[in-house]
Amino acid sequence: MCELCFLHSTALEAINQMRRHTTVFFSSSPGIYPTPHLASIELLLWKSKQCYQFAHLFERSVAGGLSALATLNPGTHLDQAASIYSAANTEIAALKRNAPQNVPYPSPDPLANSSSTVFFGQRPWRINHEGLATAEVEAAAVTAIIQRLVVNHEGVISLLSAALAQYQKYGCLRMKKKVMMEMANTCYANNEIQRALRFWGLVVKDNALPYSIRKDMMHRATWAAYAITSIQDYAVCCMQLMCPAYSEVLPSDCVKGLLDVLDGKPPGSPFPNDDISQEQLHTYQLQWQHVLQEHPAFVVQASKIAELFLETRVSFLDQQTVEQDSKVAVRVEIVSKIEQVIRLNDVSVHLKAKKFPPDANQTANDADCLIYDPIHLGSVEVSKSKPLQRVVLLDLKNAKQNWIVTVTKVTLDLGNAIRGNIEFDENALNRNCHVENIIGLEFLKIGVAKTSVKLESVEKVDCLIGEVTSTELTIRNTCKSSPIHGLQLDFKRKEQKHAEAAAVLFVEQDGTELKSEFSKSVCEQLGAGEMAKIPVMFSAQLVGDYVLQLELSYKISEDGILVTKSTMLEVGVTAKEPFTVTSTVMNMNGIPMTSILNNCDHILNASIQSAASIVISSVEFLMADVVTLCDTINGGSGKNLNDKVHSEEVICYSAVIRVLVKEDESETPLGRMSVEWRRAVPNSCPVRSVAPLCRIPVLACPISISSHIKTNPAIVRQPIEICFELKSHSKEAVEISTNFDLNDVFMFSGERKVTMTVLPGATRRVTVVVMALSAGRLNFPKISLKSPQISDQTLQQSLRTLPAAIFVLPKAKDLAPHP
Numbered sequence: 001m002c003e004l005c006f007l008h009s010t011a012l013e014a015i016n017q018m019r020r021h022t023t024v025f026f027s028s029s030p031g032i033y034p035t036p037h038l039a040s041i042e043l044l045l046w047k048s049k050q051c052y053q054f055a056h057l058f059e060r061s062v063a064g065g066l067s068a069l070a071t072l073n074p075g076t077h078l079d080q081a082a083s084i085y086s087a088a089n090t091e092i093a094a095l096k097r098n099a100p101q102n103v104p105y106p107s108p109d110p111l112a113n114s115s116s117t118v119f120f121g122q123r124p125w126r127i128n129h130e131g132l133a134t135a136e137v138e139a140a141a142v143t144a145i146i147q148r149l150v151v152n153h154e155g156v157i158s159l160l161s162a163a164l165a166q167y168q169k170y171g172c173l174r175m176k177k178k179v180m181m182e183m184a185n186t187c188y189a190n191n192e193i194q195r196a197l198r199f200w201g202l203v204v205k206d207n208a209l210p211y212s213i214r215k216d217m218m219h220r221a222t223w224a225a226y227a228i229t230s231i232q233d234y235a236v237c238c239m240q241l242m243c244p245a246y247s248e249v250l251p252s253d254c255v256k257g258l259l260d261v262l263d264g265k266p267p268g269s270p271f272p273n274d275d276i277s278q279e280q281l282h283t284y285q286l287q288w289q290h291v292l293q294e295h296p297a298f299v300v301q302a303s304k305i306a307e308l309f310l311e312t313r314v315s316f317l318d319q320q321t322v323e324q325d326s327k328v329a330v331r332v333e334i335v336s337k338i339e340q341v342i343r344l345n346d347v348s349v350h351l352k353a354k355k356f357p358p359d360a361n362q363t364a365n366d367a368d369c370l371i372y373d374p375i376h377l378g379s380v381e382v383s384k385s386k387p388l389q390r391v392v393l394l395d396l397k398n399a400k401q402n403w404i405v406t407v408t409k410v411t412l413d414l415g416n417a418i419r420g421n422i423e424f425d426e427n428a429l430n431r432n433c434h435v436e437n438i439i440g441l442e443f444l445k446i447g448v449a450k451t452s453v454k455l456e457s458v459e460k461v462d463c464l465i466g467e468v469t470s471t472e473l474t475i476r477n478t479c480k481s482s483p484i485h486g487l488q489l490d491f492k493r494k495e496q497k498h499a500e501a502a503a504v505l506f507v508e509q510d511g512t513e514l515k516s517e518f519s520k521s522v523c524e525q526l527g528a529g530e531m532a533k534i535p536v537m538f539s540a541q542l543v544g545d546y547v548l549q550l551e552l553s554y555k556i557s558e559d560g561i562l563v564t565k566s567t568m569l570e571v572g573v574t575a576k577e578p579f580t581v582t583s584t585v586m587n588m589n590g591i592p593m594t595s596i597l598n599n600c601d602h603i604l605n606a607s608i609q610s611a612a613s614i615v616i617s618s619v620e621f622l623m624a625d626v627v628t629l630c631d632t633i634n635g636g637s638g639k640n641l642n643d644k645v646h647s648e649e650v651i652c653y654s655a656v657i658r659v660l661v662k663e664d665e666s667e668t669p670l671g672r673m674s675v676e677w678r679r680a681v682p683n684s685c686p687v688r689s690v691a692p693l694c695r696i697p698v699l700a701c702p703i704s705i706s707s708h709i710k711t712n713p714a715i716v717r718q719p720i721e722i723c724f725e726l727k728s729h730s731k732e733a734v735e736i737s738t739n740f741d742l743n744d745v746f747m748f749s750g751e752r753k754v755t756m757t758v759l760p761g762a763t764r765r766v767t768v769v770v771m772a773l774s775a776g777r778l779n780f781p782k783i784s785l786k787s788p789q790i791s792d793q794t795l796q797q798s799l800r801t802l803p804a805a806i807f808v809l810p811k812a813k814d815l816a817p818h819p
Contacts, residue, residue, distance in 0.1 A: 002054055006061040015072060018054050022047075034123075034142050037095050041149070044088035051081035052159065059166075068170060075166025079179060082159035086186065089151045099146050106140035111148070153190035160186065177203050181217065193224045197233050200224075204240070205306045214306075215246050222254070222270045229287045231261060232298040235420060239300065242309035244337055255340055264292050264417025298420045302428035310342070310382070311335045312424040313433055314349065314407040315440030317391065321447040324401060327393050331440055332377065332410070334388040341386070345413040347377040349392070352408045353399040353446065370398055374411075396446065401568065402497075405444045452479045452556055453487075453567055456531060460572035463540050464612060466687040467578070467679065468507055473534040473569060475526075475552065483527045484554045485562065489534055489569075491518035491550055498546035500575070507537040514539060522552070540575035547572055579610045579645075581673055581691035585657075589804040596659060597701040599729045600801050601630060604657045606673055606693065610645040617641055617686065618676035619653050621693075627670055630656040644680060659698050667695040702730040702790050703758070705798050707780075710767075714808045716775040719749070724766045724783060728758040734789055738766055741782040746770040748781075775810040 002021075005014035030036070030043040055077035062068050110125035117124055125141045126133050133141075160183045167176040184199035200221040204214050218241050225233035238258040240246065257267035266288035269281050302308055317329040332349055336342060354369040375392050382388050396405065407429060412422040430438055456474040463469035477484055493516050496502040506518035522534055538548075553566040585593045586603045596602050604621070619637040623629050637653040645651050653673075661668060670693040678684045703726055710721040728734050737755040742748055750768040758764050770781055780803045785795040 003057050006057050006066070009061075009066060011058070011061065011066055011068075011072070014057070018077075021050070034138065034145070037091065038142065038145055041088055041091050041095065044084055044091065048081045048084040048088065048159075051077045051084065055081065055162075070170045070172050073166055073170045073172075075163045075170065075172065075175065075179075078159050078163035078166060079175070082156050082163060082179075082182065085152070085156045085159060086182070089153065089156065092149050093151050095146060096149065096151070103143060103147075105147055106143055109144060110137060110141040111144050153186055156186045157183065157190065177206055177209070181213075184217070185220070188220060188224055193228045197221055197224050197230075201236075201304075205304075211245050215241075218246065219270070226267070226270050226284065229284070229291045231291065231296055231418065232300075234267070235261060235298055236300055236305060239308050239310075239422075240305060242338055243307050245307070255338060261292070262415035262418050262420065264295070266292065292418065295417060295419075297418070300420065300422045302422055302424045302431075307432075308422070309337045310412065310422065311337070311432060312410045312412070312428070313430050313438065314410060315430075315438050315442060316405070316444050317440045318444060320441060321445045322396065323447055324399060325395075325397055327395050328405075328444060330375070330392050330394050330407070332388070332390045332392065334380075334382050334412070336382045336384050336387065339384050341381050341383045342414065344380050344382065344388075345415070345419075346411075347380060347388070347390075348409075348411040348413070349375040349377070349407060350409040350411070351375070351394060351405060353396070353403045353405045355400075356402070356404040356445075370403075399446045401446055403446045405446065406442070452477060452482070452484055452565070453552055453554060454478050455569050460574055462574045462576075464578040464679075464687075465540055465543060465575055466689055468537055468539050468685050468687075470535065470537050471571070473536060473550075473571070474531055475522075475534065475569070476531045477526045477528055479528045479556070481528050482557055483525050484556045485525050487522035487524075487526060487532070487552065487554045489518075489520045489522055489536075489550055489552050491548070493517060495551075496549055498544070500540075500542040500544045500546040501548050501573070503541040504548060504573070505539045505541060507539065526554075536571075540573060543575055543577060545572070545574050576611055578612065578614060578677060578687070578689060579608050579675070579691075581675075581693075582607045582609070583670070583673070583694040585670075585694070585696055587800050588802075589800075591800075593696070595697040595699050597704070597797055597801070598659055598661055598698050599701050599727075600704050600798070601656055601658050601706075603654055604670065604693070605652055605654045607650050607652045608645070608675065609650045610647060613644070613646050613680040614677045615680050616643040616645060616651070616675060616677045618674075620674040621655050621671065622674055622690070623657065623671040624669055626659055626661045626668065628658045628660060630658055646680075661698050663700070666697055668698045669693070669695045699794075699797065701794070701798060702734060703728060703736060703785070703787070703795070703798055705783075705785070705801060707802050709806070714772065714806060716772050716808050716811050718811070719769050719771055720806075720808075721767060721769050722781060724768075725763060726756075726758060726766070727763045728760055730789075731760055732789075733760065734758045734787060736785055736787040736790075739784045739786070740768060741784065743779075743782075745774065745778050746772055746781055772806075772808040775808050777805050777807050780804055780806050 001017045002014040005011070005017060026047050028043075030039040032039060055074040058068070058074040058077065062074065068074070113124040113127055116127060118127065123141070125137050132138060160179050164176060164179045164183065167173075167179060180199045180203050184196045184203070187193070187196035187199065200217050203209070204217050204221070218237055222234065222237040222241065225237055235258060238254040238261075241254040242258070253268060254270075257270065260267045266285050269276065269284070271281070300308075302312075311334070313331075313333040313335070315331045317331050322328055330349065330351070332347065334344075334347065351372045352369060353372070372394065375394070377388075377390055377392070380388050394405075399405065406426065408426060410424045410429060412424075414420055414422070430442065454476050456476050457472075461469060461471050475487075491504075491506060493502045505514035505516060507514060508518075508520070518538075520534070523532055526532055536550075548571040550569040550571065551566050552569050553564060555562045555564050557563075583604065583606045585596055586605055587593055588601065588603065590603070593602065606621075608616070618639045618641060620639075621629055621637065637655060643651055657670070659668060659670075672690050672692050674688060674690050676686055676688045678686045705727075706725050708723045708725065710723055711719065714720045724738070726736065726738075735755070735757050737753065739753045740748060740750075742752070748768065748770055751766075754766055756764050756766075766783075768781070772778060783799070783802075785799065786792075787795065
């Protein structure tokens with residue numbers, strides 16, 4: 001039934017069928033044949049196989065495309081099969097333990113005919129028997145079954161491994177931890193002690209587990225480490241069990257065991273009294289004596305252990321930012337959670353200065369960090385009532401500006417005959433301690449070194465992108481008696497904190513060349529207390545608020561020797577675009593277009609909104625290859641303009657363009673616009689800026705139409721001759737009809753409806769004569785187009801290129817002479 005439900009993709013029905021199956025049959029009595037104990041074992045093995053087979057069907061359906069959930073997946077049934085199999089192993093072990101020993105296997109074998117049974121479930125020794133076999137045969141069968149039964153831990157491990165993979169696949173983290181605990185217990189029972197220790201170590205890190213469960217696992221891990229004589233694992237287990245939280249659940253003698261190991265003595269038995277024989281315990285003691293005679297060392301990584309009986313706290317007793325080459329105080333505190341005194345041979349504090357933040361595109365190298373010599377505190381004793389608290393000085397020599405200094409590791413050396421180290425790395429330091437409870441700071445930042453030069457005027461420079469900006473830096477010698485020599489100002493692009501600052505270009509004094517690197521000699525000597533002014537000219541290339549870092553190097557006398565020093569001068573810069581360009585395309589009537597026609601004239605309008613007061617001296621349209629510039633004079637663009645635009649004002653420039661593309665394009669870039677401008681202040685330098693124009697879709701236009709008024713000017717009640725010109729851009733001949741719409745504004749003369757054939761690339765003209773009945777701004781005479789080869793929508797688009805109105809002048813009156 002379950003398999004059929006899976007085949008019909010009704011997984012929920014299959015699960016419900018399995019639940020009904022387990023409810024009816026799994027809770028039934030095992031019976032008493034052939035013996036009550038064997039009947040119970042056979043029922044457990046059958047139930048385990050049922051769960052496994054259902055999980056196999058479920059997994060096969062998931063592989064075929066069926067969806068599974070975190071709460072409904074094959075892992076649940078594999079886990080259940082493993083649990084039932086483990087219960088069967090327990091009963092098999094109990095049965096074998098209580099069975100008579102040295103009983104020979106029965107002959108003939110009562111199980112020899114297992115493949116010749118008549119029906120499912122038939123006992124092989126009852127073939128050709130109406131009921132039970134003889135008492136001797138039944139007893140021999142029971143003996144054979146008991147001797148064939150074996151405790152199969154490998155089968156349980158196989159089921160648990162499959163369940164673990166399923167829980168990992170569907171993100172069932174808590175069920176995964178449960179299976180790992182069962183896996184560790186089974187591996188320990190199967191004498192795979194190293195594997196069991198690994199699983200126990202992974203699970204015990206979960207602080208969400210109750211201490212009672214974690215304590216039980218830690219005791220089992222201690223037994224395993226003791227059995228394989230692993231000093232490393234035994235020490236780790238003892239150090240965790242020494243925490244008060246574990247001792248409150250179940251007291252243990254782990255403190256004495258750890259101290260015995262450190263003194264080179266075999267530790268006492270961690271096993272319960274009835275769980276190990278004296279012979280086995282004596283064997284373990286001999287193994288420990290042999291291993292301890294070799295005096296091995298061990299290392300405990302505190303960050304890989306959930307909790308230790310020792311905690312280490314370190315901090316810096318100084319300000320967040322300290323000067324280069326200064327000395328800072330480092331506070332070290334070691335807290336013990338047990339009352340017994342623990343002697344530490346040495347406490348080593350390891351510190352490191354490193355670049356922060358590190359470059360994402362560069363690999364770490366020795367030049368980006370500095371490792372200081374360890375600070376040794378010597379031999380100390382710690383207990384719960386007597387913690388270690390020390391303050392030591394660290395000389396921050398050779399650390400560079402903007403680096404950070406951290407404590408990377410604290411190592412505790414303990415032991416006499418057996419030496420061990422407990423290493424607290426950055427993840428274990430100050431663990432289980434709230435930030436507000438930490439005395440001092442966890443890291444320091446290296447600031448500027450104490451310098452003899454100070455930047456007096458620190459003003460933010462506002463500039464526009466592309467222009468050459470001038471500013472003046474005022475520096476002062478802060479020394480009371482010593483002059484400084486050989487002042488030089490440098491800009492190093494690679495040492496800038498901001499990418500925008502690295503893109504700044506500098507101009508040397510009286511020069512016209514822009515340079516990415518800048519070096520300038522300030523003066524040969526600056527007396528004590530004197531000031532000097534440094535003119536700086538630069539051009540910002542990127543928008544933003546950032547800081548320029550200029551390095552000022554100089555020489556100063558210290559104890560009669562000239563020493564070279566340097567300091568950073570920081571100049572704030574706010575750079576913005578000089579203007580923004582917004583471009584649109586309109587038809588000849590000034591209506592904005594969302595798409596334009598190929599081979600037709602349109603108006604390109606570019607609006608410039610200034611961010612500061614500037615003077616525009618030249619505007620040039622740099623059109624794309626597919627765009628033809630027809631007229632720019634009437635739009636106001638060109639050279640020698642001298643258009644002054646104030647901040648936030650808008651000025652517009654226009655040009656008539658025609659787009660010639662081979663096929664429809666979703667978006668066609670029209671090109672760029674070049675603007676030459678300068679600040680509206682005296683002696684400002686001109687700047688040429690280029691801004692992109694808009695992109696617009698281009699539609700195919702097989703027929704273009706234009707109009708020409710031959711009568712100029714147009715006068716009321718006088719004939720007005722208008723010529724309509726149709727040009728074909730199609731690759732085949734186009735048949736088209738023109739029709740003029742009559743109205744009450746004009747009188748019409750000529751052919752109202754004309755049908756013609758326009759050859760590819762040819763031009764046809766239709767001329768009409770109209771007479772305006774009134775003067776003023778009138779609607780342009782309307783013409784409609786019709787073609788069987790071109791859609792009406794495309795023809796309507798073409799007609800939009802015609803003028804929308806015509807201005808007609810009134811007729812001048814004849815002035816008669818007075819009599």
